[in-house]
Amino acid sequence: MATVETREARQPWILLAPALTAVALLLLVPLAFIAVYSFWLRTATGADIAGFHTDNWAEALSDPFYRDILLGTLRIAAITTLVCALAGYPAAYFIARSKANRAILLLLLMLPFWVSYIIRTMSWINILGVSGAFNSALLAMGVIGQPIQMLYNEATVILGLVHFLLPFMVLNVYVSLEGIDETLEQAANSLGATRWQAFREVTLPLSLPGLAAGGLLCFVLAAGTYITPLVLGGPTDAMFANLVFEAIITQLDWPLGSALSLMLLAILGALVALYNHFVGMSQIARGFG
Numbered sequence: 001m002a003t004v005e006t007r008e009a010r011q012p013w014i015l016l017a018p019a020l021t022a023v024a025l026l027l028l029v030p031l032a033f034i035a036v037y038s039f040w041l042r043t044a045t046g047a048d049i050a051g052f053h054t055d056n057w058a059e060a061l062s063d064p065f066y067r068d069i070l071l072g073t074l075r076i077a078a079i080t081t082l083v084c085a086l087a088g089y090p091a092a093y094f095i096a097r098s099k100a101n102r103a104i105l106l107l108l109l110m111l112p113f114w115v116s117y118i119i120r121t122m123s124w125i126n127i128l129g130v131s132g133a134f135n136s137a138l139l140a141m142g143v144i145g146q147p148i149q150m151l152y153n154e155a156t157v158i159l160g161l162v163h164f165l166l167p168f169m170v171l172n173v174y175v176s177l178e179g180i181d182e183t184l185e186q187a188a189n190s191l192g193a194t195r196w197q198a199f200r201e202v203t204l205p206l207s208l209p210g211l212a213a214g215g216l217l218c219f220v221l222a223a224g225t226y227i228t229p230l231v232l233g234g235p236t237d238a239m240f241a242n243l244v245f246e247a248i249i250t251q252l253d254w255p256l257g258s259a260l261s262l263m264l265l266a267i268l269g270a271l272v273a274l275y276n277h278f279v280g281m282s283q284i285a286r287g288f289g
Contacts, residue, residue, distance in 0.1 A: 038258035048255060056259035066243065066260065073240040074267075076154065077222035080161040084218045085211060087162070088169035092210075093203075095170070096177035106174075109167055121160050121231050125151065152234035160228040165221055169214035176210020177203070209279055216275045220268050240264050 038056055041049040060066050095105045112120060127133050130147040138144045150156065180203060188198035226241035233239075238246075241264070247257035 034258040034261060037254050038262055040255040042253050042255050046252070053255075056256045059256065060259045060263050066240075066263075069238060069243060070240050070264070070267075073223055073264075076158060076161070076239065077219045080158055080165060080222040081215050081218040083158065083162050084166050084169040085215060088166055088214065089173055089207075089211065092170045092173035092177055095174050097182075109170055112163075112167055117164060118227060118231075120163060121228055124156065124160055124163070124232055128156065151232060152237070154233070154237050156232045157229050157237050157239075160232045161222045161225065164225075164228065165218040168217045168221070172214035172217065173207060173210045176207045176213075180206045212275065212279050216272065220272065223268060224264065 037048075039052050039054070041051065041053040041055055043049060091109075095102060095109070098105060125132065128150040129135070130149065130151075134150070135144075135147040139147065184202050184206075185195075185198045188202050189195065193201065223239075224241055226239060226245050229237050229239045229242055230245075240260070244257050244261045244264070247253045247260060251257075
């Protein structure tokens with residue numbers, strides 16, 4: 001009996017072994033190397049001195065330049081998340097309440113994932129550029145006399161991030177709304193509540209876990225991106241991930257870049273831990289199910 005129980009206890013770990021091995025080799029081991037690199041020291045000659053030096057961390061934590069860009073990154077991520085929530089919730093509600101066309105609407109929602117993220121981001125240059133579609137239409141209608149510069153600013157960066165992240169918000173809210181029994185709203189209406197009151201008192205509170213899951217995904221992905229500000233942002237619109245890219249790829253300063261990347265990882269990891277404590281990660285899993 002003990003042997004059978006032991007085998008049954010081992011079966012989940014045997015099934016998880018390939019995934020755990022991949023996570024260890026592709027995530028934990030590189031993360032350990034980055035942690036070690038963050039304490040190395042970059043010399044003026046370009047050589048890295050191995051050892052335990054806190055210079056990179058002291059620079060990353062005390063320099064106002066990095067602090068201001070980090071705060072700006074979190075602010076842009078928060079604005080993006082808010083816009084995705086305001087735009088995504090009505091869309092998710094419409095899809096969840098649509099009976100006949102639900103499959104078609106979900107297919108249309110998934111279509112952006114079939115196109116490369118970089119191509120989707122660069123498409124805004126053809127839309128909002130000086131010679132883009134929007135300026136060309138305004139010039140043809142005589143609304144403006146010369147093209148308007150609409151690219152390479154913070155607003156365009158947020159627009160590109162919303163374009164990229166909105167489907168994540170809609171999917172998570174949709175899954176949450178789909179799991180709510182529609183008869184609850186009908187029961188509220190039968191008790192004298194208006195449709196708005198039924199939505200506010202019944203549907204909205206029950207869908208908050210999905211809204212929180214979509215918000216977490218949007219915030220984390222927005223705060224960690226570097227393609228969108230690189231393509232659509234100006235010189236003053238760099239986000240924190242751009243600093244990491246610049247330090248590691250351009251300057252080849254792996255120690256400083258490692259410290260910066262771990263700094264951002266710690267902040268986003270703390271946010272995920274708070275979400276997991278109050279809500280739980282199961283809602284995000286259902287969003288991708």
